[in-house]
Amino acid sequence: MPELPEVEGVVRALAPAASGRTIRRVAISDTVIRSKEAGKEAIVKGLSVDEFARQLAGCTIDRIERRSKYIYIHLLKEGDCLLLVSHLGMTGAWFAVSGIEDIHEQKFRNHIHAVFEMEDGGLLVYSDIRRFGELRLLGCAEDYPPLGQMAPEPFDDGAEEYFLAKAGSAAYSKKPIKEVIMDGRVISGCGNIYATEALFRTRIHPKRAAGRVSAARKLQLFREIVDVLQESIRAGGSSISDYRNINGEAGTMQDRLRMYGRKTCPACGSETASVQIAGRTSTYCKKCQH
Structure with a gap:
């Protein structure tokens, strides 16, 4: 699933390609239309396909920004x-092209x-192989309450103090630290890839209860999360599966990952282990992470 660095890469490429342009019309795939007719909410959320397309026709794209793992397209x-709020889900991708070819x-x-x-x-084209992404048209972000529950951006002033307070609260004390740092209400934009990397860098076992991680180690963990997110932004994100920026180009961060998806630990050379946490596979080193 694209995480903060991958979404940031899409936004940095999409903004100059789309800002200032006006939408003439929107065409939605038959797959999405059939899904909506069956009572499911595939990709187009909250509105009928016809109403979604009607409201977007004639809109001018004012600016595009990222908030956590979401793309905000201001119209x-x-x-x-x-x-227009876009979440890429597992396999969503945007393309700014002259034609589908x-x-x-x-x-x-x-x-x-x-x-x-x-x-x-x-054309601006949204493609989604597994259809877990979403396009949600709102008057403003406050119209969809989950957006208001997101933690501050990890690079913002006050994000560190917010993280320490949330991660140190009783509500999270018994949860695995890996689950806590993947919770967007605690820190924005950190998913499985970068949580795995940050935990390895701080030598913390992903299943350790958050209440058993000292405040000093939580602070170190937060700073490692920020560092690995910034490193990945510079590298264009991780193209492990289907992530591409709007030009179809892959990132290179996957070549720099030290623990995610690795069979051996780069620090001690021992075989890595894995465990399921919050529905995600967590790779770790049994010798180095405690």
């Missing part, structure tokens, strides 16, 4: 503001679910 229409990988062309035709003739 203007006849003096009103709208917000410019999307080079067949797997993305096979799973296009939203095509935004622009007034200038170009």
Whole structure:
């Protein structure tokens, strides 16, 4: 699943390619339409497909930013503001192209679910192989309460103090520290990949209860999370599975990961182990992490 660095990479490429452009019309895939007709909420959330497309037609993209693992596309229409919120799920990808044929990988062309035709003739395309992503059109972020529950950005002033207070609270004391740092209400944008890396860097066992991690080690852990997120942003994110930026380019952080997906520990050379935590596979070293 794309985490903060991967979403940041998409936003940095999408913003200059899309800002200032006006949407002529939106076409939604038959797969999504059939899903909605069956009472499911595949990709287009909260609105019918027709209403989603109707409201977006004529909108101008004002600016695009990232909030945690979400893409916020700020829109203007006849003096009103709208917000298109995009979550990439497991395999979501955006493309800014002249035509569908410019999307080079067949797997993305096979799973296009939203095509935004622009007034200038170009396209913004959302593809999602597994359809776990979402497109949600709102008046503002406050219209969807879960967005208001997200922790501060990890790079913001006050995020460190917020993290220490949340992670040190009774509500999280018995939970595995790995589960705690993947909780977006505690720290924004840290998923399985970078939680695994930060825990290895601090030599903390992923199943250790948060209440048994000292405040000093929690502080070290927070700072390692920030460092590994920043390192990954510089590397263009981790293209472990289906992550691509809007140009179809892969990141390189996967080549720098020391524990995630590794069979042997780079520190001691012993075989790594794995355990399921919060539904995710956590790789760790039994000798180095306690």
